Amino acid sequence: MIIIIQSLVAALASGSFTLLYNATPVDAILGGSIGGIGWFVYSITIGYGSIAASLISALVIGLTGRFLSRIRHIPSQPLITGGIVVLVPGFIAFKAMNLFIIGNASQGTVLMLNAFLIAASIGTGLIVAVAITSIIFRIIGKK
């Protein structure tokens, strides 16, 4: 139950965030729903560690975003941005930098490395999603 409430909150937050970047209302709603789906996948896979969970949910977000953008005939960037914004390691990077400033460099390094690995795993997930969908779209286009 708590996961569903959290996913709804994530959808609301990521939809609003997309709106701040001047997305049209329809794109904001779609981006928000992708964000909600992404958070749902993240929550049920978090048992495998945050890096693996980010990878899997970024893959799901990338696939959903690419298919929806194909249907709406728009670039996938606005929808995918809306989707991954709840997963990006901004808060962890902030905490790490904060630890550096108060002089706790050893813990800060660990957190910063974690933030970079999460960013890398999200990037990898998106790239894999783009590659898979390009192959599928090429097959559909040939028919």
Place this chain on the structure above:
Amino acid sequence: MAMVEEIDFMTDTATALMRSGSPTTRTELWISKIGQKLGLEVEVAIIYTVIYITVKDANGNSSTVTKRTGNLSTDFEKFIKIDSLIKRFVDGKIGIEEAHSELKKIMKEDFSYPVWIRMIAAALACGGFEYLLVGGLMSAIASMVLGALVYVAANYIRLLDNRFFQQFSAGVMISLGAWILLAIFKGATLSGMISGAIMLFVPGLLITNGFSEISQASVISGTVKESEAIALLIALVFGIAAGTVFMGGMKF
């Protein structure tokens, strides 16, 4: 120089795409496709804020243009409009003159929402992120208020055209605002409020986009994005540290 118009169109398109938040790889792809459509051999390299385009025609005459884009922002509505314009041009539905004048018209327009809608959106985003990342209903409500106010204030500071200063002042405002709101919202925590309100300013998206660009062979552009993200992050954290001096040091 016979290719003045073509080169102008290509540089304007690349600048417009980069200014509205297009990924580097997509911009490079579009410019190459426009070149193919015009029957020219095009090599394009985009290194974040600088665009290099070399064009070679059938007779072997070549010319190169270097253009700085200035500050980059993200504006999805503009991006979608420009993207569909280029798609129409590449499909051969409109000519180069019509496409160029339409591109200039799109760039002049302002698609941003009224301030009150953006304030509500900022508040919902901050509150939602606080609830997801830290938890606590009272802190979420407090960070909604704080996030909306700081977002609008930082939007005016953007007029100075200095992102580092904008981040720094946003950091100062967040920590001072959190300290003031602590007295009004009983039960909210300082770290909760701050972590919700910073979410609009932390460059998490920039870090992730940088990684995906590096993996798509735009190595330099991606690396530059990473270092900009770190600079912006440092500015934000320094701002918060400067603000917390009034509250007696950091307590996270």
